[in-house]
Amino acid sequence: MSEEGIICRCEEVTRQEIVAAIRSGARSVSAIKRRTSGGMGLCQGRTCQRLMAQILSEETGIPMSEATQPMTVRPPVRPLPINDIARR
């Protein structure tokens, strides 16, 4: 995949930005997330988490089994309109 290829579509984070985060010190998917915001958007990492783990594994040699440690799941599980939550 090209360097400009988008890995996290929601936050528009490219492969190049993920690689830069790893080279500057990120050693887990969560650490990549903190440096790039990848995985923090609308889908909360459903698609990009595995791609980020693959790049992490390629770049550092960390085995996939370790690299795929999931990010913390934070509610709500899918986007919820504020109107529905605010209603008593």
Next chain:
Amino acid sequence: MQEEIQPESEVVVIGGGVIGVATAYYLTKQGKQVVLIEKNEVASEASGANATFCTLPSGGDRLLHYFTAKGIAEYQKIDDSRELGRDIEFNRLGLLVLIETERSLELWKRSLEERLEFSPEDRIVTGDELTELEPNLSPIVKWGLYSPYGGHIECLYLVTGMADKARELGAKIYEHTKVVDINLDQGHVKSVLTDRGEVKADYIVNAAGRWAVEIGRMVGLELPITSERHQMVVTEMLDRPIINRHLISGAYREAVLLPAEQRKVIEETCFLVANEAKGNLLLGISGDPATEDRRVTFGRFHDICQQAVKYLPILKELRVNIIRSFANHYANTPDRHSLLGPVEGVDGFILACGMNDYGFQQGGIVGKVISEIICFGESLSVPPEIMEQTSFSRFLK
């Protein structure tokens, strides 16, 4: 896979939040050898899960105003010089406090007097000026305290940026590494024992946030720190900005003026944050006792959203989606002053903890003065009579 821990260092910093990382950053800039130990990952606790307010406090006395104003000034230098080699998304749009009642207005007028020393352009606004600043506010907000000093910084980018820079300058940062004990030798720190081995050190900095109490006990200190839980939800990216700066409800001041043990969530205590760079909003609430759970409770989830639509009815018109939630813990002291500097009887043990909700804002100046104490034997950026007020000895009198 894990590399061996460095067996010796001039300084060991315990804690990879903003305080520990800033300390490591300023120390390495002075050429000091630094090992930083973090039990989880850099910025994985309160420093990575906060409201991103980089403004003067909405409660607290002159000392807290002094340290936050100095801290924000350090971040302005970091932002202006681009020394981290990355954007920290500092928007410098300030803060607007939302005031609904005469009683609240009186409290904020008093606060304004405290603030003017550090932010001379702060003022009470109402009518057209208020509408112009924030056109989407509900009419229940009758006044505002507008404070143009500071604004939003993406704390995650700031802290990971400083950590990466410190590493580049030679600091060793060990994540997923726990401090097990601290060894002393005749009243002087000798080494830090971790689950990955021992590190000998001349100085040990306790920047462990809410866990600073446990680290303190390892050298026989009982630090008066209690935790408080803040909860936040995140909206989707909005197509266009509906607020222009950080907003905080005026009732927050009434809450923070209460002594720590009486502090509870006040229903009106909701703060809202513009996340300018990406267009998400952070909506949050504070004041629950700490638990190990980092999730938002269902009741609070509801309270936060209800407060948000009360102040910004447009959120409802746009049917804005909530995509994420998180909670964190702040470390409070009884007098709401931080714990900084050396401790009598334990040579080489340096405190940098008890930040009372304002660790992020104070991080820049705290990191700097701690590095000065270690490198030059005294604080240069903050005068001794001010440092004295943050000393642990005040609790021993």
